[in-house]
Amino acid sequence: MSKNNSLLTITGTQPVLMNEVSSMIDAYIPAETCAFSEFTFDNQNASPVMAYVMGDLTAKHAYNLKILKDQGCQFLLVFAEHLTVPAMCDLLRSHVDDVVLTPLRHCDCERLQDSILPLLGKDSVRVDAPSPAPVDMLSSQNVINFEEIIQLIEQHFCAKLSLQRIARELNLSPSRISHLFKDVCGMGFRHYLTYRRLEEAETLLIDPKASITSVAFGLGFSSPSHFCRAFKDSFGLTPKAYMSGNRHFQVDEAFNRYQHLRLTILPEISRLASQTVPPTRMQLKSVG
Numbered sequence: 001m002s003k004n005n006s007l008l009t010i011t012g013t014q015p016v017l018m019n020e021v022s023s024m025i026d027a028y029i030p031a032e033t034c035a036f037s038e039f040t041f042d043n044q045n046a047s048p049v050m051a052y053v054m055g056d057l058t059a060k061h062a063y064n065l066k067i068l069k070d071q072g073c074q075f076l077l078v079f080a081e082h083l084t085v086p087a088m089c090d091l092l093r094s095h096v097d098d099v100v101l102t103p104l105r106h107c108d109c110e111r112l113q114d115s116i117l118p119l120l121g122k123d124s125v126r127v128d129a130p131s132p133a134p135v136d137m138l139s140s141q142n143v144i145n146f147e148e149i150i151q152l153i154e155q156h157f158c159a160k161l162s163l164q165r166i167a168r169e170l171n172l173s174p175s176r177i178s179h180l181f182k183d184v185c186g187m188g189f190r191h192y193l194t195y196r197r198l199e200e201a202e203t204l205l206i207d208p209k210a211s212i213t214s215v216a217f218g219l220g221f222s223s224p225s226h227f228c229r230a231f232k233d234s235f236g237l238t239p240k241a242y243m244s245g246n247r248h249f250q251v252d253e254a255f256n257r258y259q260h261l262r263l264t265i266l267p268e269i270s271r272l273a274s275q276t277v278p279p280t281r282m283q284l285k286s287v288g
Helices: 015-025 059-070 085-093 106-120 140-156 163-170 174-185 189-204 212-218 224-235 239-243 253-274
Strands: 008-012 031-035 049-054 075-080 098-101
Touching: 008 015, 015 031, 015 049, 015 106, 049 059, 049 106, 059 075, 075 106, 085 098, 085 253, 098 106, 098 253, 140 163, 140 174, 140 189, 163 174, 174 189, 174 253, 189 212, 189 224, 189 253, 212 224, 212 239, 224 239, 224 253
Parallel strands: 008 031, 008 049, 049 075, 075 098
Antiparallel strands: none
16 A cells, blocks of 8 residues: 555455445545555554445444544545445444445535545645535525424324325425425435335344334335335345345435435535524424
């Protein structure tokens, strides 16, 4: 490994993924790849700024991330093919400074430019002016409305929610909510609700006492077969395979978009809304 502190060092245990990430980010940040074994078997010190590439979070990857920090890495970025939002939060609370899902998007690379290039002693220079994010084009009132909608979904996504029910509770029209979802999320309300339930299913199915039927009905799906079909369409494997330990995800592009949304846009919505939303929120009074 070359000791070049002006480069982002990309490491991991999956060379193909490492090379894919390196080729995606090369136009934005100078980078080099390095086998993770150099930090374990060869006992090399870690570079100050590093990126670790993985498919999905496992105990082995979590241990490797700790090693990099122990070996002197000061800023640790994780590129992952698939992560649940709770897993992302766990990473950010532990040894990791930033998490980005692959495949990388232009906006992801621009954000990384701004945060990483100064750490490498370089200036961030963009050739093209960045496009405004969806949240930047929302009025203050729309930001507040959307934050309230998302909070209601978070509190009651296992219930039989509908546009009409949320519209009544927030005194908005169903069409307004529908348009807000498409403008901000790039997907409809029903799709977002389904993906939120599937995200939760990943956590629930890890429990050895869980059953597909109980998880399906507990999350508000109309039937176990509906749940299994939605799970396979989004992740590329069945709930049964997932429960048996299979983590060979082939994540659907729409679910990938949902994950990016949860990780980037929704936190910004929450931040902006908190500046103006009163402490007492409206909540669904009863859901059944």
